[in-house]
Structure formats: C-alpha cells, structure tokens
Amino acid sequence: MSQPMVEYLLRLGDDRLILGHRLSEWCGHGPILEEDIATTNIALDLLGHAIMFLRLAGQLEGRGRDEDALAYWRDEQQFRNLQLCELPNGDFGFTTLRQFLFDAWSVHLLEALARSSHAELAAIAAKALKETRYHLRHSGEWVQRLGDGTEESRGRMQAALDELWPWTGELAYQDAVDVALQREGVVPDLESLRKPWEVMVRDVLTRATLSIPEGPPRMTGGRFGRHTEHLGHLLAELQIVARSHPGAKW
Amino acid sequence: MDPEVPVLSIVELGIVRGVEVDRASDSVTVTVTPTYSGCPAMHAIEAEIRSALQAAGFPNVLLKTVYAPAWTTDWISEPAREKLRGYGIAPPGTTATGPLVSLGRAPSRIPCPFCGSSNTTLQSEFGATACKSLHVCHACRQPFEHFKAF
Numbered sequence: 267m268s269q270p271m272v273e274y275l276l277r278l279g280d281d282r283l284i285l286g287h288r289l290s291e292w293c294g295h296g297p298i299l300e301e302d303i304a305t306t307n308i309a310l311d312l313l314g315h316a317i318m319f320l321r322l323a324g325q326l327e328g329r330g331r332d333e334d335a336l337a338y339w340r341d342e343q344q345f346r347n348l349q350l351c352e353l354p355n356g357d358f359g360f361t362t363l364r365q366f367l368f369d370a371w372s373v374h375l376l377e378a379l380a381r382s383s384h385a386e387l388a389a390i391a392a393k394a395l396k397e398t399r400y401h402l403r404h405s406g407e408w409v410q411r412l413g414d415g416t417e418e419s420r421g422r423m424q425a426a427l428d429e430l431w432p433w434t435g436e437l438a439y440q441d442a443v444d445v446a447l448q449r450e451g452v453v454p455d456l457e458s459l460r461k462p463w464e465v466m467v468r469d470v471l472t473r474a475t476l477s478i479p480e481g482p483p484r485m486t487g488g489r490f491g492r493h494t495e496h497l498g499h500l501l502a503e504l505q506i507v508a509r510s511h512p513g514a515k516w
Numbered sequence: 517m518d519p520e521v522p523v524l525s526i527v528e529l530g531i532v533r534g535v536e537v538d539r540a541s542d543s544v545t546v547t548v549t550p551t552y553s554g555c556p557a558m559h560a561i562e563a564e565i566r567s568a569l570q571a572a573g574f575p576n577v578l579l580k581t582v583y584a585p586a587w588t589t590d591w592i593s594e595p596a597r598e599k600l601r602g603y604g605i606a607p608p609g610t611t612a613t614g615p616l617v618s619l620g621r622a623p624s625r626i627p628c629p630f631c632g633s634s635n636t637t638l639q640s641e642f643g644a645t646a647c648k649s650l651h652v653c654h655a656c657r658q659p660f661e662h663f664k665a666f
Contacts (some may be wrong), residue, residue: 300640303640303644308642310553310556310646312554314552314553317553318553389584392585392586393586
C-alpha cells in the first residue's frame with residue numbers, strides 16, 4: 267500500500283488479465299463459429315488492456331518488473347482482480363452475462379478514468395474505452411437475445427443472474443488506495459458510478475425479461491488478495507509455461 | 517505494410533504518427549499508435565519498422581508508443597480507402613457513437629466492395645482480425661469483409 271497508484275493499476279490490469287484468460291478458454295469451444303471468434307477477439311482486447319495497465323504499474327513501481335513478470339511471477343494472494351472475473355465460465359449464457367455486468371461497469375469506470383489528472387492513466391483509459399464500448403454492445407445484445415429467447419435460454423440466463431448478482435457487490439469496493447488517489451483527482455469515487463451502472467444494467471435485464479435476485483452481496487476480498495478457490499487453478503494454467511522455462515523466448 | 521491488410525502501409529493506416537531523424541547519431545525515432553489493443557499484428561509491425569530502418573542504414577531505431585489521441589479509422593485517407601475497396605475489403609465509414617446497447621438497431625447496409633450493391637447484411641461483428649466484420653452481399657452473392665469504423 268506504499269504506492270497507491272501501483273496498487274490501483276494492478277486492480278485494473280488484473281481484472282482484465284484474468285477475465286481475458288477466462289474468455290480465451292472458449293477458443294475452439296464457442297457455440298457457433300462467429301461467437302468463438304468474437305469471444306477470443308474480446309479476450310485479446312482485454313489482454314491488450316491488461317498489458318497497458320500492468321506495464322505502467324511496473325514502471326511506476328520501479329523494481330524492474332514488466333507486465334510479463336507481473337502476470338507470470340506473482341502468486342494468488344498478490345492478484346488484485348475482482349472475484350467476479352475469476353469464476354469459471356459455466357455455459358455460454360453465464361459467460362456472456364458476466365461479461366455484460368463487467369463491460370457495463372468497465373465503460374463507466376473508464377469514462378471517468380479518461381478524465382484523470384494522471385495523463386498516462388487517462389490515455390490508456392481513453393484507448394481501452396473505445397474497445398470496451400463495442401464489447402458492451404456485443405454482450406448486452408446477447409443478454410437480451412438469450413434472456414428474451416426460448417424457455418431453455420431464459421431459464422439458463424435467470425440461473426446465471428441468480429448466481430452472478432451477489433458477486434457484483436465487489437465492483438464498487440474501495441479503500442484507502444482509492445481515497446488517496448481521489449484526493450488528487452486521479453480516480454473517481456466508485457460509489458458515484460454504482461447508480462448509473464445499475465440503471466444501465468436494469469434496463470437491459472428488464473428488456474431481457476430477467477429479474478434481479480434479492481439478497482445480500484457476497485463477501486469481498488479480491489482487491490486485497492482474498493480469492494475463491496478457482497483463481498489458483500486458473501493461474502496454474504496461465505503461468506505453467508513461463509515458470510517451467512524461465513526466460514524462454516519464442 | 518500491414519501484415520493483415522497487405523495493400524495498406526502503416527503510414528496510410530495512421531499507425532505512424534511521426535518520424536524524427538538524428539543525423540549526428542544515425543538514429544531514428546518512430547512514434548506509433550496502436551490500432552486495436554489486442555491486435556497481435558502490432559508486434560510484427562514494430563519488428564518490421566526496426567528491420568526496414570536498419571536495412572536503410574539507421575542502426576539505432578527508437579520506437580515510441582503513444583496512446584493519446586487514440587487511433588481511429590478516420591485517419592485512413594481517401595486514396596487508402598479506395599485501395600481497400602480494390603482489395604475486396606469494404607472501407608470504414610465515419611465513426612459515430614450510437615446507443616450502447618440496442619437490439620433493434622437498423623441493419624447495417626455496408627456497400628459491397630465487389631458490385632457496389634447496398635443489399636447486404638452483417639454476418640458477424642468480429643471477423644478474422646479485430647478490425648474487420650463479416651458481411652454478405654445478396655446481389656452478387658459474395659461474402660466480404662468490412663474494415664469497421666472505429
């Protein structure tokens with residue numbers, strides 16, 4: 267916590283690295299060819315965003331770690347991503363709904379970060395925002411199509427929403443890292459984004475004929491390194507090659 | 517040349533934002549802006565910039581990446597758009613920000629690069645590369661790619 271900016275950039279980078287990895291698991295397994303291509307295209311964009319955020323984190327940290335060192339050589343408790351991002355993919359509906367909830371949040375957050383007083387962060391956010399907007403269009407349209415679809419697709423989407431909704435409690439989590447950066451106008455107050463996010467999400471979910479479940483949000487912890495049991499398995503796959511062959515180039 | 521769109525140079529695509537030559541040290545600084553964040557061709561493009569300049573007698577090549585202003589297809593010139601069309605890729609229109617989530621969007625009628633007909637439909641927003649979408653022309657029955665406005 268000595269460097270709030272580094273910590274904040276890890277949060278942004280890790281969300282996108284982990285979610286991008288989850289999406290890449292669909293490669294070759296998409297329900298139709300077009301969606302296989304779309305999902306892996308979006309995975310590549312998220313990986314590109316993660317590279318930009320993690321590279322800057324490494325530069326500001328000043329310990330000689332680049333984006334690869336941060337991705338491959340940190341352990342589970344050092345990852346700062348939302349637990350929502352690390353959950354297993356489930357079926358295509360679950361993956362798509364999770365993506366929509368994240369994309370809608372990401373668009374609001376990146377819009378605010380594009381106005382940051384930190385010039386490099388603002389430039390990366392503005393760049394990532396352009397792509398995140400069409401990710402949101404893609405995921406949002408699928409949520410409506412599948413929710414307001416057949417009995418089977420609607421049932422699966424409602425089950426996915428019941429499962430996913432409690433995890434969204436972590437989206438607006440903030441702590442001393444945020445407070446320190448908010449004072450200098452570097453980052454927004456996440457509480458102020460929660461309402462516009464929810465308005466957008468409710469609008470699409472209503473059109474998708476889905477109902478938001480009631481109940482308390484789940485315990486959080488991703489932002490300070492507490493994760494579900496799923497992240498370790500994901501990292502094993504993500505990191506095995508780099509760790510088995512340190513320094514390998516290809 | 518762009519490895520995925522071999523009719524366009526990276527200058528025509530707007531990837532190269534500036535070139536500075538320092539004769540004293542025989543060094544060149546090339547400022548580039550990435551197209552799509554996830555575009556794997558960027559690595560190939562950077563490697564080719566280095567090797568082309570080194571072959572031209574500049575041993576010291578510095579690559580500077582800038583993110584702002586973010587790359588846009590609006591930077592692709594009119595002659596370059598014609599080259600795309602000639603290559604069989606429908607060129608991008610001007611960028612516009614429509615509603616973020618709208619299922620009832622008007623179907624996009626990208627003119628076919630082969631016969632010019634607007635009787636076309638969108639097959640997929642994501643094509644073989646991040647920058648292209650897939651369409652089909654009902655007039656000449658030809659599937660084609662479109663360089664998305666971005």
